[in-house]
Amino acid sequence: MVQLFKEFLDEFLEGSNRPVPRQKTPYHYQIRDTSHKAFYLRDTSLVAANLQVDNAIQEEKVSVVPNRMLERKKCPLILGIKGGTQGLSCGTAEQPRLQLEDVHLLNLFHTDKEAKRFTFFKTYDGSTHRFEAAAYPGWFLCTSPQDNEPISLTAQPGQATITDFYFQRK
Template sequence: MEPDPCGVLVSLQSAERAQARPEKICILPNRGLDRTKVPIFLGTQGGSRCLACVETREGPSLQLEDVNIEDLYKGGEQATRFTFFQSSLGSAFRLEAAAYPGWFLCGPDEPQQPVRLSKESEPSAHTQFYFEQSR
């Protein structure tokens, strides 16, 4: 039986912007990669669109793609560009791009701006997030 991504609907908040309105996302594991690294897919709009890491002239970047999170769950390893490794920092988490080691999901500097990828070494990067179970 396949998991229901809406059963794991959560809110993703930047630790520095905890007062901001959280974005509801769906999470499913990537079963094709090393489970000790906690590989996950992140979907929005009920899992019908997913975060993907793509190469641009400026370096790795994020984009939302019209891909169903359940299809990624079934596909596994070939979906690396949609995968993030979740690491725990106390009650917060960091999400590293599987396709670009050393690049992390980063909260916006200003409200109403999208998340982006940031190098681990970037001093102002907001790379810690909280997961909160949706009610």
Template sequence: MGLKTELGKMVLASAMCFRLTDAVLKAVYVQNDQLLAGTPPGGYGAQEGAEVSMVPNRYVDGNLSPVILGVEAGQRCLSCGTAEEPVLKLEAVDIMDLYHHGDPSNRFTFLRRRSGATSRFESAMFPGWFLCSPPGEDQPLSLSRQPPDASLGFIDFSLQLCS
């Protein structure tokens, strides 16, 4: 991650890189055009999960901690879709383009809620809907209202910087 100057402001030259694990340490990884949580092909552990790119959304109030998340070197970004109900999907859009030019619909923007060592990611377009890891192994992540208990999923994620 580097910084450069743009009209007198410091801006990111590249996205920050993290690996995500859910509350029970399932790694987040990409397979068949989906984000899954569980044991990635090749072994278990955060080092085996997908590299998740993250940039702030500079066009939303910074006090809300708005972020844009991507995978595959930031070439595919997490989206809530445009339907009446949110549907988590990966869309072919460059994370740095969104960083520099904004996300007018907010479908790529998540509000990062930190709590100790974990974070929750709430959809900016669909308030009250969170990135959610399923209770089972190797199942797709989704967007969900805050689950009342862990049998329905996990919305707390740990982030580890990529090495």
């Protein structure tokens, strides 16, 4: 994560006193819940399942860019799939609802208002990570204990859902 934030947010290269433009591309990660379920698209929903060798190609990598408007030490990540062309949005209603929206993560990186509903604060605890919705504090990305259920959000981490994930750069 340090490299991601450095690449996107630090304007100066080491030893330079002038801003240096950099070509930015989202980083891509494999995400698995603690039951080792991977994310994949079923119709227009993002779901989690234990993908076997034959259908492992369906796995969606999670694309990330930092949210430059939020506090860097909280590790604010704009999350998406499909190489960064669809974002994971919490919506704008009173209660959050995870949904996919056609939006480029790099465009969200450059906008101020729209990016927050696509942003999650990543925390790390030993070998697992949690993702808290920036627009809805106390709500976390989660999977169901059952296979082939949609990825969603919960305000009760660790109870009936899985909120801890393995997160590895690919």
